[in-house]
Every structure is written in C-alpha cells, then in structure tokens.
Amino acid sequence: MSVHIRRAPQVLWRSVGVEVILADRRRSDFELLSGSGGAVWRALSEPRTLEDLVETLAAEHGVEPASIEGDVRQLVGTLSARGFVEEATGDA
Amino acid sequence: MLDARISLLRRFAAHGLPRADDGPPEEVRDEDWPIVIDQLGGERLTGIAVAAARDGRLLLTELQARTLLDRHRESMLVALALERRLLEVADAFAHEGIDLVVLKGPAMAHTFYPDPSWRNFGDLDLLVPTNRWERALRVVQEAGFTRDTPEPRPGFDVRFGKAATHTDARGLVLDLHRTLAEAPFGMWLEPDRLFERTRTFTLGGVELRRLDDTAAFLHACVHASLGSRQLLLPLRDVGQIATSGSVDWDVAARLVDRWRLRAVVRHSTETLASKLGVELPAPAQAIARGPVSKGELRALEAFATSRRDSGGEAMAAIWGLPGVRPKAAYVRALVFPQRRFLDARGQRSYASRWLIPLRWMSTKGRS
Numbered sequence: 001m002s003v004h005i006r007r008a009p010q011v012l013w014r015s016v017g018v019e020v021i022l023a024d025r026r027r028s029d030f031e032l033l034s035g036s037g038g039a040v041w042r043a044l045s046e047p048r049t050l051e052d053l054v055e056t057l058a059a060e061h062g063v064e065p066a067s068i069e070g071d072v073r074q075l076v077g078t079l080s081a082r083g084f085v086e087e088a089t090g091d092a
Numbered sequence: 093m094l095d096a097r098i099s100l101l102r103r104f105a106a107h108g109l110p111r112a113d114d115g116p117p118e119e120v121r122d123e124d125w126p127i128v129i130d131q132l133g134g135e136r137l138t139g140i141a142v143a144a145a146r147d148g149r150l151l152l153t154e155l156q157a158r159t160l161l162d163r164h165r166e167s168m169l170v171a172l173a174l175e176r177r178l179l180e181v182a183d184a185f186a187h188e189g190i191d192l193v194v195l196k197g198p199a200m201a202h203t204f205y206p207d208p209s210w211r212n213f214g215d216l217d218l219l220v221p222t223n224r225w226e227r228a229l230r231v232v233q234e235a236g237f238t239r240d241t242p243e244p245r246p247g248f249d250v251r252f253g254k255a256a257t258h259t260d261a262r263g264l265v266l267d268l269h270r271t272l273a274e275a276p277f278g279m280w281l282e283p284d285r286l287f288e289r290t291r292t293f294t295l296g297g298v299e300l301r302r303l304d305d306t307a308a309f310l311h312a313c314v315h316a317s318l319g320s321r322q323l324l325l326p327l328r329d330v331g332q333i334a335t336s337g338s339v340d341w342d343v344a345a346r347l348v349d350r351w352r353l354r355a356v357v358r359h360s361t362e363t364l365a366s367k368l369g370v371e372l373p374a375p376a377q378a379i380a381r382g383p384v385s386k387g388e389l390r391a392l393e394a395f396a397t398s399r400r401d402s403g404g405e406a407m408a409a410i411w412g413l414p415g416v417r418p419k420a421a422y423v424r425a426l427v428f429p430q431r432r433f434l435d436a437r438g439q440r441s442y443a444s445r446w447l448i449p450l451r452w453m454s455t456k457g458r459s
Contacts, residue, residue: 009297012176012295014208017161021172023175
C-alpha cells in the first residue's frame with residue numbers, strides 16, 4: 001500500500017497565471033502559492049505519491065529529482081498542515 | 093481608437109470559441125492599456141484575457157501582463173469568497189429542505205469553461221421554488237445577507253418578481269431568484285419546472301445542483317438578451333455552452349416553443365455572431381430561424397431596445413400578464429408601493445413617489 005497525496009476536497013482554488021489561490025471553505029483567509037507552489041498544486045491534479053510528485057516536477061522543469069525533493073517535501077508538509085492536501089492510502 | 097478597443101474586447105470575449113476569423117495575435121498600445129484593462133475588468137473578461145495571453149493570442153508587455161494578473165487576482169479572490177459563501181448558504185438551504193439551483197457564475201465556471209479561472213463572476217444567483225420563497229428569504233437573511241430593496245407591495249415577489257438582491261457585511265452580493273427573467277418572460281418559462289431540468293456539479297467537496305446543459309443554454313440566451321447591461325460575457329456563455337456543453341437541441345426546440353423564447357434565442361445568437369463572430373451549431377441556428385410571434389417580439393423590444401429606459405419593461409409585464417386582475421395588481425404595486433419600498437428608494441417629494449417605481453423598474457437588475 002502506498003501513500004498518495006491529494007488535494008483536500010473542501011478546498012476551493014483558482015489559477016492566476018502561474019500562481020494558485022487556495023481557499024479552505026472552513027476558513028476565511030486565502031493562501032497564495034507562487035511559482036513552485038503553483039506547480040506542485042497543478043501536478044496534484046491527480047493523487048500522487050511524494051516520489052511520483054517529485055519526479056513529475058523534476059521532469060517538467062528539467063532538473064534532477066534530488067535537487068528539489070527537500071523543497072517539495074517541505075511545501076507538501078506545509079500544505080498538509082494547513083489542510084489543503086491530505087494523504088490517502090492505496091491507489092488513489 | 094474606440095472601434096479598435098471594442099474590436100479587441102470582442103476578440104478576447106471569443107477566445108477559444110470556434111470563430112470564422114481568428115486573425116493575427118493582438119497587441120495593445122501602452123496608451124490604450126489603462127482603458128482596455130478597465131474594460132476587461134468591467135466586462136469580467138480578465139480570465140479569458142489571461143488565457144488568450146497564455147495561448148499567444150494576446151501579446152502583452154511585461155507591465156501589461158503584470159497589471160492584467162493583478163486585476164485577475166482581485167477578481168478570483170472575489171469569486172472564491174463568493175463560492176465560500178455559496179457553500180454556507182447551500183448548507184443552510186439543505187438544512188431547511190429547500191431546493192436550490194445555482195445559476196450562472198459558479199455553475200458556468202465549474203461546468204462549461206476549460207478552467208474555472210476563465211469565468212469571472214461578481215455575485216451569486218440562486219434559484220428557489222416559488223412556494224418556498226418566503227422561507228428562502230429568511231434563510232438568506234439568517235446567513236448574514238440584507239435585502240437591498242423591499243418588494244413594492246406584499247406578495248409582489250411571488251406573483252411578478254424575478255429575484256431579490258441581497259448584500260452581506262463584506263459587500264458580497266446574492267441574488268435570490270424565483271425565475272430567470274422579468275415578466276412576461278419570467279412567467280412564460282414556467283419557473284418551477286426548471287427544477288426538473290437540473291444536474292449536479294461538485295464544489296469544495298459538496299454536490300450542488302445547476303441547470304442541465306439545455307436549460308443552461310436557454311438561460312444564457314435569456315441573460316444575454318434580456319439582461320439590463322449588454323455585456324459580452326453573457327454572450328460568451330451562450331457560445332460556450334452551445335459549443336462545449338451537451339445541449340439536447342430537440343428538447344431545446346420544444347422548450348423554446350413552450351417557454352416562448354424564440355425571439356430571445358434568435359436575438360442572442362444573432363448578436364453572438366455579429367459581435368463575437370461565433371457561429372453556433374446548425375441545430376441552434378435552426379431553432380433561432382423558426383417563426384416568432386408578434387407578442388414575443390414586442391416583449392423582447394421592451395428589454396433589448398431603448399424602450400427599456402422609458403418604462404418598457406413595466407409595460408411589457410403589464411401587457412404580458414394574463415387577465416385584468418393580475419394587470420391591475422401589478423399596476424397598483426407600482427403606483428401605490430408600500431412605504432418601506434419608497435423609503436429604501438429615497439423618497440424625496442410627493443411627486444417623486446410616482447417616479448420611484450418606474451425608475452426601479454428601469455434600473456433593477458443592473459448590478
């Protein structure tokens with residue numbers, strides 16, 4: 001069983017160029033993801049394991065996965081702590 | 093330059109739709125940009141303009157791109173705030189067991205457009221059944237919204253009204269609808285049967301109801317032709333649904349007959365072709381070409397021409413109401429409105445009292 005990361009269903013969001021604005025329906029504030037944060041959010045259009053997410057973003061930006069893994073892991077941790085993404089066990 | 097700017101806005105409004113003439117990518121002169129960006133905001137087209145820039149159809153300088161994104165970000169913050177309020181209100185309606193259909197903005201953005209960020213909106217439009225109208229008003233008010241203007245006389249809403257505009261403490265606007273248009277069109281289209289023509293969409297993990305593609309197409313035509321401001325986005329909606337939705341054109345043709353909407357569909361599709369250069373699928377054109385009654389044309393003219401500003405809308409409603417008693421009740425409501433209505437409209441003199449209802453008729457719905 002692998003752990004997938006997915007967008008939390010209660011999150012409302014919009015793209016603004018490369019940025020993404022997130023709004024949790026249970027709160028009144030907004031979160032603005034710029035450049036790399038927006039890329040992570042867009043890559044989560046489908047649930048992915050952290051490894052898959054890192055590889056997808058690395059391929060998209062033409063860099064080595066190891067060079068971005070720490071940043072991606074940290075961003076996913078922040079998004080998870082704020083309830084914007086969540087973990088799901090299994091294939092989805 | 094005015095013509096050039098109008099042409100530019102129309103090309104933005106049509107971006108991504110099948111057009112006879114796409115032409116070369118557009119550039120905007122720096123001296124025109126402040127006006128263009130204001131018009132894009134006013135027409136709620138910043139999302140489509142951002143998409144056009146991304147697709148290479150709009151060539152912007154760095155400064156222009158930045159101001160466009162700034163304006164679009166503001167619009168999207170409003171859209172998200174409205175969606176958050178929508179989920180709160182929908183929850184309250186569900187708790188009360190009141191059927192609710194989401195019209196226009198969020199339903200369009202999340203259903204028919206390539207990405208919700210393409211479709212700006214500045215308010216919520218929610219349809220409820222007439223027989224739950226009074227309770228629905230209370231639910232909206234309990235959710236923190238205040239009605240902008242009371243009904244002219246008790247009972248006016250459920251007999252003749254289209255919608256009641258509400259605003260909350262943060263300035264977010266919610267239009268509670270009983271039907272989709274002012275009388276007579278609003279009566280002709282059998283508002284309570286609209287609830288039989290719905291589908292669901294998901295927003296923030298919540299399942300909501302919207303009009304099905306066929307009814308949504310007809311509503312878009314109604315909004316594009318009968319809306320008090322002749323904006324480009326409602327026209328775009330007509331083209332968007334017709335070309336990307338799953339409209340059942342046979343059903344649409346039957347509803348157009350039953351709801352007396354042929355003049356409206358013809359007007360909106362012809363305007364779409366003339367302003368945005370978008371040709372609709374052949375079945376849509378066939379519907380628009382069918383015979384139109386004089387009554388429909390007369391009613392349409394009251395909304396879509398300068399007659400609207402001189403009481404045409406009220407006259408069309410009076411003419412379209414069936415029977416003498418409803419006509420008399422409608423006229424009485426306009427001529428002898430309740431005090432609260434006059435107060436809300438800023439009564440200043442005895443003479444102005446008579447003008448208030450007519451001004452209200454000619455300006456309501458312009459938000």
